[in-house]
Amino acid sequence: MSLLLKIAFRNILRNRRRSAMTGSAIAVGALAMLVFGAFTTYLFASFQTNLVQRIGHLTVFQKGFFLFGSGNPTAYGIDRYQDVMDLIAGDPVLKPLINVVTPTQSVVGIAGNFEGENDAAKTFIGVGVVPADRDRMRQWNEFGAGRVWPADTRFDAVDPSVGLIGGGIARILGLCAPLKIANCPSPPASATRALVAANAPADPEIGDLVRRDVAVDNPGAVGTMPRLDLLSATANGAPNVVSLRVAGLDPQGIKELDDNYVAMQLGLAQQLVYGRGEHKATGIVIQLKRSEDLRPARARLTALLQQHKLDLEVHDFAELTPFYTQVLGLFGSIFLFIAVIMGVIVLFAVVNTMTMNVMERTNEIGTVRAMGVRRRGIRRQFVVEGAMLGMIGATLGLVLAVIVAAVVNHAGLTWNPPASVNFIPLRLELFGRPALIIGTWLGLVLVATIAALIPANRAAKLPVVDALRHV
Amino acid sequence: MRITRIAALLALVFVATSAEAQTAQEIIAASDQVRNPSQPFRSTDTLTEYIGGKPRDQDVLAVYSKIDPATQQYRNLIRYVAPPRDQGKMVLLDGKSLWFYDPNSKASVRISPQQRLIGQASIADVLTVNFAIDYTGKLLGDETIQDPQHQNRQCWHLDMKAANEQTSYNRVEYWVEHGTNYPIKAKFYSDSGRLLKILYYDGFEQRLGRVRPSKAIIVDAVDTSLATIVTFGDVTPQEIPEAWFQRDYLPRLQAQ
Amino acid sequence: MSGGTPAPAVRLSEVTKTYQSGAVEVAALRGISLAIPVRSFAMVVGPSGSGKTTLLNLVGCIDKPSTGTVEVCGQRIGELSDNALADFRARTIGFVFQNFNLVPVLSAYENVEYPLLLIGMPAAQRCERTLAMLDAVGLSKQGRQRPNELSGGQKQRVAIARALVKEPGLVLADEPTANLDSETGASIIELMHKVQSRFHTTFVFSTHDPHLMSHADAIFTIRDGQLVDHQEEAAQ
Numbered sequence: 001m002s003l004l005l006k007i008a009f010r011n012i013l014r015n016r017r018r019s020a021m022t023g024s025a026i027a028v029g030a031l032a033m034l035v036f037g038a039f040t041t042y043l044f045a046s047f048q049t050n051l052v053q054r055i056g057h058l059t060v061f062q063k064g065f066f067l068f069g070s071g072n073p074t075a076y077g078i079d080r081y082q083d084v085m086d087l088i089a090g091d092p093v094l095k096p097l098i099n100v101v102t103p104t105q106s107v108v109g110i111a112g113n114f115e116g117e118n119d120a121a122k123t124f125i126g127v128g129v130v131p132a133d134r135d136r137m138r139q140w141n142e143f144g145a146g147r148v149w150p151a152d153t154r155f156d157a158v159d160p161s162v163g164l165i166g167g168g169i170a171r172i173l174g175l176c177a178p179l180k181i182a183n184c185p186s187p188p189a190s191a192t193r194a195l196v197a198a199n200a201p202a203d204p205e206i207g208d209l210v211r212r213d214v215a216v217d218n219p220g221a222v223g224t225m226p227r228l229d230l231l232s233a234t235a236n237g238a239p240n241v242v243s244l245r246v247a248g249l250d251p252q253g254i255k256e257l258d259d260n261y262v263a264m265q266l267g268l269a270q271q272l273v274y275g276r277g278e279h280k281a282t283g284i285v286i287q288l289k290r291s292e293d294l295r296p297a298r299a300r301l302t303a304l305l306q307q308h309k310l311d312l313e314v315h316d317f318a319e320l321t322p323f324y325t326q327v328l329g330l331f332g333s334i335f336l337f338i339a340v341i342m343g344v345i346v347l348f349a350v351v352n353t354m355t356m357n358v359m360e361r362t363n364e365i366g367t368v369r370a371m372g373v374r375r376r377g378i379r380r381q382f383v384v385e386g387a388m389l390g391m392i393g394a395t396l397g398l399v400l401a402v403i404v405a406a407v408v409n410h411a412g413l414t415w416n417p418p419a420s421v422n423f424i425p426l427r428l429e430l431f432g433r434p435a436l437i438i439g440t441w442l443g444l445v446l447v448a449t450i451a452a453l454i455p456a457n458r459a460a461k462l463p464v465v466d467a468l469r470h471v
Numbered sequence: 472m473r474i475t476r477i478a479a480l481l482a483l484v485f486v487a488t489s490a491e492a493q494t495a496q497e498i499i500a501a502s503d504q505v506r507n508p509s510q511p512f513r514s515t516d517t518l519t520e521y522i523g524g525k526p527r528d529q530d531v532l533a534v535y536s537k538i539d540p541a542t543q544q545y546r547n548l549i550r551y552v553a554p555p556r557d558q559g560k561m562v563l564l565d566g567k568s569l570w571f572y573d574p575n576s577k578a579s580v581r582i583s584p585q586q587r588l589i590g591q592a593s594i595a596d597v598l599t600v601n602f603a604i605d606y607t608g609k610l611l612g613d614e615t616i617q618d619p620q621h622q623n624r625q626c627w628h629l630d631m632k633a634a635n636e637q638t639s640y641n642r643v644e645y646w647v648e649h650g651t652n653y654p655i656k657a658k659f660y661s662d663s664g665r666l667l668k669i670l671y672y673d674g675f676e677q678r679l680g681r682v683r684p685s686k687a688i689i690v691d692a693v694d695t696s697l698a699t700i701v702t703f704g705d706v707t708p709q710e711i712p713e714a715w716f717q718r719d720y721l722p723r724l725q726a727q
Numbered sequence: 728m729s730g731g732t733p734a735p736a737v738r739l740s741e742v743t744k745t746y747q748s749g750a751v752e753v754a755a756l757r758g759i760s761l762a763i764p765v766r767s768f769a770m771v772v773g774p775s776g777s778g779k780t781t782l783l784n785l786v787g788c789i790d791k792p793s794t795g796t797v798e799v800c801g802q803r804i805g806e807l808s809d810n811a812l813a814d815f816r817a818r819t820i821g822f823v824f825q826n827f828n829l830v831p832v833l834s835a836y837e838n839v840e841y842p843l844l845l846i847g848m849p850a851a852q853r854c855e856r857t858l859a860m861l862d863a864v865g866l867s868k869q870g871r872q873r874p875n876e877l878s879g880g881q882k883q884r885v886a887i888a889r890a891l892v893k894e895p896g897l898v899l900a901d902e903p904t905a906n907l908d909s910e911t912g913a914s915i916i917e918l919m920h921k922v923q924s925r926f927h928t929t930f931v932f933s934t935h936d937p938h939l940m941s942h943a944d945a946i947f948t949i950r951d952g953q954l955v956d957h958q959e960e961a962a963q
Contacts, residue, residue: 003844010832026502121589121694167545205619206698207524210690213658213669229693233584237567238639239593241693273663276633276641290495367828370789371889372817372845374810414707464789468824 008385010393011357018353021374025349030397031404036338037436038405038428040331045274045432046417046424048291049146050323051317052137056287057294058099058301059320062309066319070125073106074235074273077280078312085284087308094302097293102133105269105279107198110234111244111262113164113173120173120187124165124230126262128269131155137287147424154247160268161243162225164250166261175246178226193294202299230262234275234318240288242272253419289301316388320415321418343447346390350451354386358459365459379453379460386452388443398441405430487526495610499645500603501652506672507545507601508679508708511537515552515705518591521698530557530591536547536599537711542566544717550724561721564595567637579721594689594699596639597659599668605638606631608645616646618655619673619688625649626656642669654684657694666692678706707727734801735762736897736929737749737769737786742795744781744952755781763931764959768923768942770932773949779933780901782949786818786931787899800896817845821928823900827882829874829889835881836861836870839888846893848910860888864918880911887915887955892921897929904936916942 011017015426061069065076078084081103088094089101101339105128112121131152138149156162165173167181174183225245234240252258270279288297298314305312357367365378405428413426430437518530531553536545547564551557559574559589569592572579587593602608626646633641644658657670674686685704691697714720744756755778763769763786770793773779784790785797788804789922791812797804801821807815820949822828829838839860843853864884874882883903890898900919904912917941923930940946948956 003841005831007838014832049908053654114696116557119694119696175825203521203524203526206521206688206690206700209619209669209671209688210695210698213666213690213692231588231693233588234662236636237584238641238662239584239596239667240663241665242663243665271663277636363826363828364830367822367824368830368841369813369843370787370816370822372813372815372820374813398482426633468789468828 004193004381005329005383005388007277007381008388011361013388014387017351018356019168019389019392022349022353022389022398025191026346026390026393026444026448027397029346030394030401030440031032031350033335033426033440033444034398034401034430034437035404036335037399037433037440038430040335041436042427042429042430043331044328044416045145045429047324047327048317049141049143050420051321052287052291052416053140053146053149055103055317055320056137056285057291058286058288058298058314058316059104060284060286060301060305060312061282062086062382063313066313066315068273069106069458073109073282074233074434076272076282077105077235077278078282078284079278079280081284083389084310084413085314087304088284088286088301091300091304092306094297097288097290098286099289099343100133100136100287102130102137102285102286103266104129104283104289104325105229105266105273105280106260106282107232107264107269107273109230111169111173112229112231113175113226114229115227118174120368122172123260124169124262125260126269128264128266130266131157137285140287141289143429144148145183145424145427147422147428155265156247159245162245162263163227163262164248165244165246165263166258167251168255168259169261170249171248172259173228175226178224179246179248180459181249219260230272231265233276234273236275237259238275240272240275244268246250251421253421270280282326314386327418339443343443346444347451348392350386350389350448351454353389354382354452354455355458357385358382358455360460362462362467362470365462366464366470369464369467375460378462379456383449383452384461386456387449387451388444390448393448394441396443397444398437404428412452495608495627496603497629498647499606499629500610500650501646501647502654503601503603505651505653505683508683508706509538509540510534510679511711512679512708512709513705513707513711517702517704519700519702520591523696524698528554530554535709535711535715537716540693541564544601544669547595547599548711548715548724561724562592562595563716563718563721564599565716568717569595570721572718576665577722579718589694590678591615591699593691594668594701595664597657597668597689598701600708602631602645604607606643607634607635613649614646616656624653624655628717651682653682668692676704677704679708728794733765735929736765736767736800737763737795739782739785739792740796740798742785742792742797744778744785744793755952756785756792759949759952759954760795761947761954761957763929763947764945765929766923766927767944768932768933769945769947770940770943771949772934772940774896777949778952779949781952783899783901783933786897787820787822788812817842818893819896821893821895821898823883823886823890823898823903825856825902825905827830827874827879827886827906829885831883834871834873835866835877835885838874839892842889842893847892851912856892860892863922864888880907882916883907883911883915884918887918887922891928892896892924894926895928897931900930900932900934902934902936903932904934909910909938912936912938917928929951930956 062076062078069076070424085101087101089098105455107126109124110121112126131382135151141148154164170179172187173183174187176186221243221400225247228239228246232242250263252261274280288294294316302314409427414423415426416423514534516532516534518532519526520528530551533550533552535548539546540718544566549562551560561572569582569587570579571582581618582592608629608631611628611630612665615623615625619623626648629645629647631643631645640659641662642660647654653675654672658666659668661667669690669692672684673687673688674684676685685702687701689699716725739759739761742756742759746755748754771779771782785792786799788799802815803811836857840853840857842855861870864887865867866881866884869877869881887927904915919930922928924956945959947954
C-alpha cells in the first residue's frame with residue numbers, strides 16, 4: 001500500500017506545474033463552495049435570529065386562523081387565553097425549553113390623522129403586544145448572528161395608548177414633521193377636499209354644531225407625541241375607535257408591511273377589537289431558548305392541546321414566513337449549482353491531467369505489467385494519484401477558505417439583508433456547519449477519484465506488448 | 472303609627488323610583504314614536520355630505536321602510552334616484568346586514584362592519600334605530616340645550632346603555648324635549664368610550680299623522696371635518712311586500 | 728547440456744502468432760517449435776522484422792500464441808488467465824530491457840526492491856535481499872539515487888539487479904548491451920554469468936552483440952517468422 005502512495009505522491013511532485021494547475025483548480029472549487037456555504041450558513045442564522053426575535057419559534061392560534069384569519073382576525077380570538085398560557089408555561093416538559101410565552105392580538109382597521117387641518121386616513125394591519133415580553137424576545141441571540149436590541153423605552157407601560165407605526169404609514173398619514181422623520185415628503189392635498197368647490201362658502205351652522213361638542217370630548221395631542229384615531233369594527237360588528245399616541249417608528253423591511261404596520265400595546269388592541277365583549281388574544285407566541293428544541297417542543301405542545309381538547313393549532317416561524325423557507329431553498333439550490341459546476345470543472349481538469357500522466361508513463365506501465373503487476377494494480381495506481389491530487393487541492397482550498405473567512409470576519413463589514421431595515425455585521429460562518437467542510441472536501445476528492453478512473457481504466461486495459469513498444 | 476309612616480315613605484320611594492325607571496324607558500319609546508311611523512312607509516330622502524363645512528355630494532334616495540315583527544327593528548330598502556351616475560343602485564339594510572346592489576353588474580355584495588366604518592354606510596346605524604328595543608335608559612335629569620336653530624329646548628337628559636352584545640353603540644346620550652317627547656340630540660359612543668357621532672333632529676313638521684323631524688344632522692366626531700345632513704321628504708304610507716327585503720329579489724326590483 | 732532428464736526451461740510447439748495490422752493480417756511467427764535448455768545462456772538472433780521480439784514476448788509470457796503451446800518453467804501459459812499470467816511472471820520471470828525501463832520516481836534501491844513487494848516478501852527479508860543484490864552489481868553506494876542521476880551502465884546494472892532480485896527461473900533480456908559501451912557491456916556479461924552460476928537461472932537474450940553471442944550456450948536464428956537455425960554448444 002505504501003508503495004502505491006509513494007509512487008502516487010512522487011509522480012504528483014514530478015509534474016510540478018501540471019499538478020499545481022490541477023490542484024489549484026480543485027482548491028478554487030473548494031474555496032468557492034466553502035466561502036459561499038459559510039456565507040449561507042451565516043445568512044440563515046441571522047435571518048432565523050431576526051424572525052425568532054420578532055415572532056418567536058411557535059405560535060398557537062385558534063383553528064382556522066392561519067388560513068382564514070388575516071381578513072377577519074376578530075373572529076379568531078382564543079377563549080380564556082390566559083389559562084392556555086398558564087397551561088403551556090407550567091407544563092413540565094415545555095417549561096425548561098421556553099424562554100418567553102406572550103399573547104398577541106391582530107387588528108385590522110382604519111388609522112386616521114384628523115388632528116387640526118389633517119385629514120388623512122389609511123387602512124392598517126396591526127398587532128397588540130406586551131412590551132416587556134417584546135423586549136425579552138429581542139434579546140434572543142443563540143447563534144450570535146443577529147442584532148441584540150436594548151429595551152425599547154418608547155413603549156410606555158404607564159400610558160397604555162402609546163404605540164409605534166411603520167415608516168410608510170407614518171408618511172401617508174402626514175406624520176413626517178411631528179415624528180421628525182428624515183427623507184419623508186408630505187402627502188399631497190386631500191383628493192376629497194379638492195372635489196369640494198373651492199370658493200363655496202362654508203355652512204356656519206355645521207361648524208357651530210361641531211364646535212359645541214367635539215373639542216370637549218376628543219383628546220388632543222399630548223406633549224410632542226402625535227395622536228392617531230384607530231377605527232375598527234368589533235367582533236360583534238359595532239364601530240369602535242381608540243386613540244393611539246405615536247411614540248415613534250418601527251420600520252418594516254417589506255414595503256407592503258411598512259405601509260400598513262401599527263404596533264400597540266395588547267390592552268389597546270383588545271379594547272379596539274373586542275370592545276364590551278370578552279377580551280381574547282388571536283395568538284400565543286412561544287420563543288424557545290434554543291432552536292434545536294423546536295421539533296420536540298412543537299410535538300409536546302400539539303399533544304398537550306389535544307389532550308385538553310382545545311380547538312387550537314400550532315405553527316412555527318417557517319410556516320408563518322414562507323419567505324424564509326423560500327430563501328433557504330433558493331440558497332440551497334444556488335449552492336448545489338455552484339457545487340455541480342465546480343465538480344464538473346474539477347472532473348475535466350483531473351481527467352485531462354491523468355490522461356496526460358498515463359500517456360507519458362505508457363512505457364512504465366508496460367514495464368511494471370511485465371514485471372507482474374495486475375491490471376487492477378495499474379488502475380489502482382492512477383486512481384490513487386487522482387484521489388491524492390483531489391485531497392491536496394481540497395485541503396489547500398480549505399486552508400484558503402479559513403484565511404478568507406478570518407479576513408472577512410475581522411474586516412468589520414456590514415450589510416443590509418433583504419426584507420430588513422437594519423445593517424448587521426457580515427460574517428462567514430465556516431465552522432458553524434461541519435457538514436459543509438466535510439461534504440465539500442469529500443465531494444471534491446470523490447469527483448477527482450472518479451475522474452481519474454477513466455484514464456486509469458484505459459491504462460489498465462493497455463496490452464503489455466503495445467505499452468512496451470511505446471517510447 | 473311609626474311603622475305605617477315608614478311603610479308609606481318606603482312605598483312612596485318605591486313608586487317614585489319605579490315610576491322613574493318606567494319613565495326613562497317610556498320617554499325613549501315615546502321619542503321613537505315621534506321619529507318612526509308604525510306603518511310601513513316610503514320616503515324620498517336627500518343626503519348631503521359636507522367636508523369642512525362645505526357641501527360636496529348630494530344623493531337623492533327612495534327609501535322603503537318596514538318594521539320586522541320579530542326584532543321590532545326597521546328594515547330599509549334604499550334605491551338611488553340621483554345623481555344619474557348612481558341611479559338604480561340599491562342598498563338593503565336588514566338588521567345587521569347591509570347589502571349593496573349594482574344594476575350594471577347585477578351583483579349584490581355584502582358590506583361588512585369593517586367596511587361600514589366610514590362613508591355613507593356609517594350613518595345607517597344611527598338613522599333607522601328603535602332605541603327602546605336596543606337600549607336600556609336611565610334618566611340623568613333635566614337639561615336645556617340649543618337646537619340647530621339656536622332655540623332653547625328643555626329636555627330630559629338620558630343615558631342609554633346597549634341592551635345586548637349585538638347593538639352597534641355601547642352607549643348613547645339622548646336629549647328628549649319635555650312634553651312633546653321630540654328627540655333633539657343624540658351622542659353615540661363606542662365600546663372604548665370615545666364619542667363617534669353626534670346627531671341633531673330638526674325641521675319638526677306634520678307628516679304621517681303627527682309632528683315628526685324632517686331633518687337629521689349627523690356630525691362625525693372622529694373626523695370632525697365630515698358631516699351629513701339628511702332631509703326626509705315626501706313621506707307616504709305604503710304596503711311593502713316582504714319579498715322586497717330579500718337580497719335575491721333585488722335584481723327584479725329594478726323593473727320598478 | 729543436452730535435453731535429457733531436466734525439462735527445458737522453455738518449450739514452444741508449433742507456435743504461430745498473427746496480428747491484425749489495420750485491415751491486413753500479419754503473421755509474425757509461423758509454426759515455431761523449440762526448446763531452451765534450463766540454466767543456459769540462450770540467444771535469439773535475426774534481422775529486424777523477423778519475429779524475434781514476438782518470440783521473446785511469448786517466452787516472457789507477456790503475450791499468448793495464436794496457435795500452438797508455449798510452456799515456460801513447466802507451466803503452459805496458454806491456459807492461464809490474465810491475472811494468473813501476471814502472477815506467474817511476478818514469481819518466475821525477470822526482465823531486462825534495452826532502455827533500462829526503471830521507474831523514474833523510485834530510487835535505485837526501491838527499483839530493485841519492487842519485484843519483492845509484488846511477491847509479498849516480508850520487509851526484513853526484502854531489505855536483506857535488496858542490499859545483497861545492489862552489492863552484487865556493485866552499486867551499494869548508489870542506493871538512494873534516482874535513475875536520472877545514474878549513468879547508462881549503472882542504470883542497466885540496477886535493471887539487472889531488479890530482474891534477478893527475486894531469483895527467477897527465467898530472465899529475458901532484450902538487447903541488454905545495445906546502449907552500453909563495450910567495456911560496460913563486458914562487465915554486464917560477466918555479472919550475468921556470475922548470476923547464472925550462482926542462482927541457476929536460464930537467460931534468454933535477443934542480441935546482435937557478437938561479444939555477447941560468444942558466451943551463448945544455444946543460439947536460435949529466426950527469419951520471416953520461422954526458426955531457420957539452431958545451435959547448441961557445450962557449457963563453458
